[in-house]
Amino acid sequence: QWVDSVKEADNPISIENSVLDELADWSLRLEDTDSTGIRIAFSRLFRAAQQPSTLNGLLDSIIALRNIFAAGRETELVSLAVEKLISGNVEEAVELSKNLEEDWQQIMSGEAWWDAEEIREKTIGCISLCLTCLHHIYLKYPTLVSDPERLRYIVAE
Secondary structure (H helix, E strand, O other): OOHHHOOOOOOOOOOOHHHHHHHHHHHHHHHHOOOHHHHHHHHHHHHHHHOOOOHHHHHHHHHHHHHHOOOOOOHHHHHHHHHHHOOOOOHHHHHHHHHHHHHHHHHHHOOOOOOHHHHHHHHHHHHHHHHHHHHHHHHHOHHHOOOOOHHHHHHHO
């Protein structure tokens, strides 16, 4: 009788096809990458895309952003690296990366009380930021992809 009470959600959680298509495209590019950090970042992005409305999905996307830059303990430099990496109108991307760092702190301290839709927006924003950063790293610094010091190099430039 308990099994009969389970039903499919009226509005199943999903992620836009354009984001999934871009993830698939990047996964093909990254097959030849010899960077463990970038590969870990990409596996985290896929996990985030599978559960964008959960705190786990948001955490996966933030970890992916940190791995893209090989941030390690220097996570406070990620926003600066985003600013230096992305050309043009960067204010929105830099603000997003700063907000994601604050979100991380709220999650770790147990103070995160967002609803599923807000978490989803944050996760998709972070996934998009990750893909944008990957795009710029591959265009501007292709030799840094496998360099574990890429964060310091980008920030120093």
